[in-house]
Amino acid sequence: MRLDVVTIFGEYLQPLQLSLIGKAQAQGLLDVRVRDLREHTHDRHRTVDDTPYGGGAGLLMKPEPWGEALDAVLADPPEDADPRGPVLVVPSPVGEVFTQRAAVELAAEPWLVFACGRYEGIDARVVEHYRTRVRVREVSLGDYVLNGGEVAVLAITEAVARLLPGVIGNAASLTEESHAPEHDGLLEHPAYTKPASWRGLDVPAVLAGGNHAAVERWRRDEALRRTATRRPDVLARLDPERCDARDLAV
C-alpha cells in the first residue's frame, strides 16, 4: 500500500517510522511518503493560510497550495493504483466517524492520500474540487476536535496498516478483537492470564476448565453483555440472522 500524506508538520508523522508500521515499511508492505504543503507555495513567506470570507475567528488554509500539492501527488501514482485513483482521506471534525469497518474498507485500497488540515481547516473548494476527480472521505476520530489532521492520520494509518497481510505477526488475533467483523463488531470479552488468583481475584473457572464449547459460549456472552452495557449503539447493529437464541438471552 502506498500512503501519501500532505502536511505542514511532517515531523508529526515520524511515529510511522516506529514499531510495526516502521517494520512494514522496511518490508515493503507500506510506502509512506510525507509531502510538505509549503513546497507548493511561491511567496517569500511560504503562505498557506488566510482570513475567512464572511469573517470569523482564525485562519483557513488557502486552496491554491492544496491544489498544486494534490495534483503533484496524483501525477505520481503507484504501479498498482486503482483505475479510480486513490481515496483522498481528509481528517475533519465534520467527517464520518472513523470505524473498524472504514479501516477494513481503506485497507483494501492500494493507494491512500491524506490531506492534513491545520488552523480552522481547508478552504471547502478543495474537497469540492477533488470529489470530481477521486473518491474523497472526510473522516473524524470522534466527537472532539484536534488542532489538525496529523494525529488523526497516525490513528487511521495504524488501524488500516495493521490489517494488511504480513504486518501483524499473528493475523488470527485480528479476528478476535473488539469491532472485528468476524465477531459481529462486538466489544471483546474480558481476557485473563496467569496467575489464576491475583489480589483475591480469580480467573473465571470456565476458562481453565478445558471445555472449549463452554469457553466460547462464555466469551460470546461476555462480549454481548459488555457491548449491551457500554455500546448499545453497536449492539443495535447486530445482524439478528447471526444470532442464536442463546445470544438473545443475554
Ligand SMILES: OB(O)c1ccc2cc[nH]c2c1
Ligand atoms: O479533530 B479533527 O479530526 C481535525 C482534523 C483536521 C483539522 C484541521 C484543523 N483542525 C482540525 C481538526
